[in-house]
Amino acid sequence: MKDTPQPAKRRRYDAAFRAEALRLASESRSTQAAARALNIDPKRIYKWQKEALTPVAAVRGAELDPATAAELRQLRALA
Numbered sequence: 625m626k627d628t629p630q631p632a633k634r635r636r637y638d639a640a641f642r643a644e645a646l647r648l649a650s651e652s653r654s655t656q657a658a659a660r661a662l663n664i665d666p667k668r669i670y671k672w673q674k675e676a677l678t679p680v681a682a683v684r685g686a687e688l689d690p691a692t693a694a695e696l697r698q699l700r701a702l703a
């Protein structure tokens with residue numbers, strides 16, 4: 625019986641690693657350079673950047689009540 629290669633295990637990245645990758649990409653102005661420094665695929669950082677820009681409520685499909693929506697707008701204006 626031949627040994628079949630096992631598929632590579634999918635790497636999981638914690639929130640701190642993702643935040644560091646996004647910080648490096650924004651500071652260096654080069655997602656490619658940040659990906660090389662962290663030894664990850666640049667597409668992964670691009671995906672994380674897109675996710676960071678997408679509001680959580682839109683991703684989940686939930687409607688926000690008006691008070692929460694107003695507070696969220698204020699917080700985004702501060703950032």
